[in-house]
Amino acid sequence: MEGRRITRPGAGRRGREVSGPGGIVPLPMPDSPARFLAFCDGSSLSNPGGPGGTGFVVVDRARPALRFGATRWTEDGPAGVTNNRMELRAVLEALHGLPAGETVEIVSDSRYVVDALSKWIHGWRRKGWRTAAGEPVLNRDLIEAVDARAGALVVRWRWVRGHDGHAANEIVDALAQCAARGVPGPGEDDVVAALKASAVLAR
Numbered sequence: 001m002e003g004r005r006i007t008r009p010g011a012g013r014r015g016r017e018v019s020g021p022g023g024i025v026p027l028p029m030p031d032s033p034a035r036f037l038a039f040c041d042g043s044s045l046s047n048p049g050g051p052g053g054t055g056f057v058v059v060d061r062a063r064p065a066l067r068f069g070a071t072r073w074t075e076d077g078p079a080g081v082t083n084n085r086m087e088l089r090a091v092l093e094a095l096h097g098l099p100a101g102e103t104v105e106i107v108s109d110s111r112y113v114v115d116a117l118s119k120w121i122h123g124w125r126r127k128g129w130r131t132a133a134g135e136p137v138l139n140r141d142l143i144e145a146v147d148a149r150a151g152a153l154v155v156r157w158r159w160v161r162g163h164d165g166h167a168a169n170e171i172v173d174a175l176a177q178c179a180a181r182g183v184p185g186p187g188e189d190d191v192v193a194a195l196k197a198s199a200v201l202a203r
Helices: 083-095 111-126 140-151 167-181 188-197
Strands: 005-007 016-019 036-044 052-060 065-073 103-108 154-159
Touching (some): 036 083, 036 167, 065 083, 065 188, 083 140, 103 111, 111 140, 167 188
16 A cells, blocks of 8 residues: 555646746756756655655756656555655656656765665665664665666666755755645746756756
8 A cells, every 4th residue: 555645736746747948948967968867855744754745856858848746645554654755755756657768867865765776775685675684674665666667767876965055956855845744835937946056957
């Protein structure tokens, strides 16, 4: 059971898509050639316990287009709502619907998410999903779900420091926080402005 999810209209798992040629003009980024650039964040107001929220923004450099969304979670199965589960769910929502085989760069301020999916998962598998201390790996269901989705893509993981002035990371944080609180969050103009401030979109 996935748990109880409350989605704001127009900003759910699929999120809201804006395409252009209009105002969506990605800047060339030689050091980051992935077709899709995904910013993800999650929040749990009480950790554990919730309520929680996810936020994501996905830029398609090929079309060009962007998609963004936020989801409020009041329950999340037996594990309950936690910060780490919201971070993982944000990545799942960002990857939803991306064409198989495409390149994606996932940007997160969660060391847990980046390290779990790019490093620790290999050792956990070898040990039968046990930690170095012999304990069951927490959030295995979501880690395996993200890994399965990422396995159909070519994924690169990138960590950024949270609350450090990175506008695109701040906007997904705001999406997640507002979703968790059940209040209106950033809209299209806010998202586009954040991406321009982060030099993801041309000004």
